[in-house]
Amino acid sequence: MQDCIFCKIVRGELPSARVFEDESVFAFDDIHPVAPAHVIIVPKKHFATLMDIGKSDAGISEKIVNAVQQVAKIKAIDKRGFRTVINTGDEGGQVVQHLHVHVFGGRRLKFELE
Ligand code: AMP
Ligand code: ZN
Numbered sequence: 001m002q003d004c005i006f007c008k009i010v011r012g013e014l015p016s017a018r019v020f021e022d023e024s025v026f027a028f029d030d031i032h033p034v035a036p037a038h039v040i041i042v043p044k045k046h047f048a049t050l051m052d053i054g055k056s057d058a059g060i061s062e063k064i065v066n067a068v069q070q071v072a073k074i075k076a077i078d079k080r081g082f083r084t085v086i087n088t089g090d091e092g093g094q095v096v097q098h099l100h101v102h103v104f105g106g107r108r109l110k111f112e113l114e
């Protein structure tokens with residue numbers, strides 16, 4: 001999608017601090033981190049939300065899970081523990097309309113929905 005900020009980051013048209021990349025996914029530091037490690041993982045292909053992944057795109061789920069593991073190792077939170085979050089849609093709190101996974105870590109995380 002032309003005007004999507006995460007598509008622009010994937011294409012290198014907006015700056016980002018890259019953490020991990022393969023042929024299918026791109027991971028970068030969140031611009032407003034809420035934990036010492038806060039990384040955003042996006043599929044390079046534009047999907048608006050988790051609900052837009054179809055059967056023919058099933059491989060992307062494995063790519064995303066692999067990226068979570070790689071990011072956790074790169075940020076040295078793989079053994080300490082970390083949290084992954086996918087906000088979906090309006091009531092899910094999704095602000096950027098390009099599917100993304102948050103990876104939070106580097107401190108003890110409380111469980112808060114608000
Ligand atoms: P969400 O509420 O799940 O849609 O989260 C969107 C996330 O994207 C927020 O944590 C923002 O801080 C982050 N974000 C927005 N723009 C950028 C950007 N240009 N570079 C890095 N992270 C960004
Ligand atoms: Zn996009």
